Amino acid sequence: MAGASKAAVVDSRANLPFVYRQYSPEQLREVLHKMYLIRRFEEGAEECYTRGLIHGTMHLSIGQEASAMGICMPLAADDQITSTHRGHGHCIAKGAEVSRMFAEFFGKTTGYCKGRGGSMHIADVAKGNLGANGIVAGGIPIAVGAALSSKMMKTGKVVVSFFGDGANNEGAFHEALNMAAIWKLPVIFVCENNGYGMSTSTARSTAVKNIAERAAAYSMPGVIVNGNIFSEVAEASFKAVERARAGEGPTLIESKTYRHRGHSKSDRNRYRTKEEIEDWMANRDPITLFETELRDFGFIDDQGIQAIRDAVAKEIADGIEFAKASPAPEIATLQNYVYTEQA
Amino acid sequence: MDAALRELSYAQAIQEAMAIAMDMDERVFLMGEDIGVYGGAFQVTGDLVERYGTDRVIDTPISELGGAGVAVGAAVTGMRPIFEFQFSDFATLGMEQIVNQAAKMRFMLGGEVSVPVVMRFPAGSGTGAAAQHSQSLEAWLGHVPGLKVIQPATPHDAKGMLLAAIADPDPVMIFEHKLLYKMKGHVPEGHYTVPIGKAEIRREGRDLTIVATSIMVQKALDAAAALEGEGIDIEVVDLRTIRPIDGQTVIDSVKKTSRLLCVYEAVKTLGIGAEVSAMVAESEAFDYLDAPIVRLGGAETPIPYNPDLEKATVPQVPDIIAAARDLVKGVR
Numbered sequence: 001m002a003g004a005s006k007a008a009v010v011d012s013r014a015n016l017p018f019v020y021r022q023y024s025p026e027q028l029r030e031v032l033h034k035m036y037l038i039r040r041f042e043e044g045a046e047e048c049y050t051r052g053l054i055h056g057t058m059h060l061s062i063g064q065e066a067s068a069m070g071i072c073m074p075l076a077a078d079d080q081i082t083s084t085h086r087g088h089g090h091c092i093a094k095g096a097e098v099s100r101m102f103a104e105f106f107g108k109t110t111g112y113c114k115g116r117g118g119s120m121h122i123a124d125v126a127k128g129n130l131g132a133n134g135i136v137a138g139g140i141p142i143a144v145g146a147a148l149s150s151k152m153m154k155t156g157k158v159v160v161s162f163f164g165d166g167a168n169n170e171g172a173f174h175e176a177l178n179m180a181a182i183w184k185l186p187v188i189f190v191c192e193n194n195g196y197g198m199s200t201s202t203a204r205s206t207a208v209k210n211i212a213e214r215a216a217a218y219s220m221p222g223v224i225v226n227g228n229i230f231s232e233v234a235e236a237s238f239k240a241v242e243r244a245r246a247g248e249g250p251t252l253i254e255s256k257t258y259r260h261r262g263h264s265k266s267d268r269n270r271y272r273t274k275e276e277i278e279d280w281m282a283n284r285d286p287i288t289l290f291e292t293e294l295r296d297f298g299f300i301d302d303q304g305i306q307a308i309r310d311a312v313a314k315e316i317a318d319g320i321e322f323a324k325a326s327p328a329p330e331i332a333t334l335q336n337y338v339y340t341e342q343a
Numbered sequence: 344m345d346a347a348l349r350e351l352s353y354a355q356a357i358q359e360a361m362a363i364a365m366d367m368d369e370r371v372f373l374m375g376e377d378i379g380v381y382g383g384a385f386q387v388t389g390d391l392v393e394r395y396g397t398d399r400v401i402d403t404p405i406s407e408l409g410g411a412g413v414a415v416g417a418a419v420t421g422m423r424p425i426f427e428f429q430f431s432d433f434a435t436l437g438m439e440q441i442v443n444q445a446a447k448m449r450f451m452l453g454g455e456v457s458v459p460v461v462m463r464f465p466a467g468s469g470t471g472a473a474a475q476h477s478q479s480l481e482a483w484l485g486h487v488p489g490l491k492v493i494q495p496a497t498p499h500d501a502k503g504m505l506l507a508a509i510a511d512p513d514p515v516m517i518f519e520h521k522l523l524y525k526m527k528g529h530v531p532e533g534h535y536t537v538p539i540g541k542a543e544i545r546r547e548g549r550d551l552t553i554v555a556t557s558i559m560v561q562k563a564l565d566a567a568a569a570l571e572g573e574g575i576d577i578e579v580v581d582l583r584t585i586r587p588i589d590g591q592t593v594i595d596s597v598k599k600t601s602r603l604l605c606v607y608e609a610v611k612t613l614g615i616g617a618e619v620s621a622m623v624a625e626s627e628a629f630d631y632l633d634a635p636i637v638r639l640g641g642a643e644t645p646i647p648y649n650p651d652l653e654k655a656t657v658p659q660v661p662d663i664i665a666a667a668r669d670l671v672k673g674v675r
Binding site: 008043078080082111112113114116117121123125126130133134135138140141142143144145146147148149150152153171172174175176179182200236336337339341342 | 398404408409412413414416417418419422429438440444448449450451455457488493512
């Protein structure tokens with residue numbers, strides 16, 4: 001980008017969507033980088049799974065990258081999140097290294113959970129990710145507890161709880177939202193509504209049209225955003241973080257999005273039409289949308305995009321190599337970490 | 344009163360432990376239903392809210408699952424919550440957070456976190472509260488690696504084990520028999536701990552080992568006293584902790600007495616008595632046995648309302664006397 005046109009871009013920012021006014025071009029290009037990293041990480045994990053290098057199962061968030069990145073954008077390094085079984089994107093968005101994530105999926109000691117957790121329990125406590133969760137809505141009360149700690153210890157931390165549309169019909173969701181509201185805790189509830197709880201659509205499972213409407217029952221703001229548009233998600237998250245940080249209590253954000261892949265590796269995809277999936281992939285892909293915007297607004301050019309794609313490809317290849325080369329846990333360590341080791 | 348003779352009730356001992364812990368450590372706080380101005384359903388928290396305020400003695404909504412999860416989340420992020428389930432039966436409402444989250448979080452995350460939460464469960468029958476407010480579910484939780492499960496049987500141990508639980512880095516579940524709350528006993532002043540995972544021999548004897556838990560410890564001691572006149576010398580082991588279980592104390596006792604009777608209030612089948620029996624049968628103590636191992640546990644029924652039926656559901660002192668006598672005299 002030439003110097004003159006860059007200045008013009010900056011001057012015209014006032015008319016652009018939120019993130020282009022709020023964040024620097026470097027930060028925004030880094031967002032695109034991270035969105036690609038999430039996408040390619042999951043594609044890489046899927047390929048490793050297909051080739052028999054990773055066992056178990058995994059839940060891919062391909063198609064939901066803008067939601068993870070948008071929500072985490074305004075978070076500080078020591079803010080915390082709880083995540084879900086579809087949590088790879090959240091983990092990367094909060095700052096995890098893909099090499100240690102791959103190592104975890106390969107069940108290696110260098111993985112974030114030393115090979116004990118795998119995809120469904122991926123965590124990065126040092127970066128504030130308190131863990132993905134195999135129980136739908138399991139992380140929501142835990143996030144409220146973390147927010148209670150923040151309030152009691154006066155750390156100023158904000159906690160985000162990610163969950164899916166399926167979780168909004170669990171009792172834990174309702175109990176947790178109520179407590180967060182009565183105690184005005186610094187927590188943000190983020191429902192990534194991808195339309196289906198496993199195979200059951202929200203239309204068939206949920207009495208309200210929009211999950212954000214549930215917020216009214218707990219006297220908190222309920223915000224609906226297009227989860228495939230990074231700027232929209234980040235703007236809603238920014239406001240919710242400000243509100244939480246100011247001691248005004250929780251917010252429920254419904255981020256409407258779509259997963260391109262099936263629920264898990266067992267999905268035969270009998271509940272969605274091919275046309276529906278192809279429509280989302282072709283017309284509402286969050287990475288394509290953001291990349292196009294960045295280019296249209298002059299924040300990046302084709303060369304810059306290619307550089308990001310190349311860098312990500314290398315990170316993924318290096319991450320997989322790191323995982324392959326890492327040591328497997330000794331069987332003798334089976335019972336480690338069940339209890340805290342005491343001197 | 345002479346400090347050495349100071350007596351407190353079991354409920355007072357627990358309250359004192361919580362107060363001491365809150366004085367010592369600002370991270371310690373209490374959560375539960377009606378534990379504030381109401382003082383708790385069994386007056387265990389009593390007036391603590393007046394001393395420590397509503398920020399540290401937190402009345403929760405009637406939300407056992409959410410409440411347990413909030414306690415877990417607070418524990419993982421640096422606080423030391425003590426969560427009171429109003430009745431142990433309500434553990435069923437919080438099972439997800441106890442079993443899937445609290446117990447497994449450290450393991451699943453490869454040791455990156457600890458979950459120093461204490462959960463208190465008023466348990467057991469004998470109050471006329473019928474089937475949904477009288478159960479003994481400790482063995483359910485005792486089956487879960489990652490949890491520690493304790494059943495203090497005296498006011499002294501209630502205070503000391505609770506203080507040990509609060510200091511423990513892992514989730515500790517305390518089952519408190521509701522009929523013990525009014526039991527009085529010597530409780531030292533100030534801070535002390537009674538170790539988790541260590542059984543206690545309450546009475547030494549040569550003829551029979553009774554391994555008892557919770558309220559059954561006192562009943563076993565009463566039975567032992569009654570059989571003294573018949574020349575039967577009973578050793579009573581108070582298990583105190585069911586996870587991690589102190590097998591060695593039981594095994595050593597059985598090697599000495601050659602007979603084992605397990606007495607517990609929970610439903611007999613698949614309960615703590617089965618575990619203790621199997622531990623002994625698998626150990627070197629098996630060769631010392633002079634009689635089959637006998638279990639006295641709760642009947643295979645929910646706890647009924649009618650007081651006579653209710654009493655008949657769980658082992659009573661005459662039942663223990665009869666079983667012990669039969670075992671020693673070789674009737675069984």
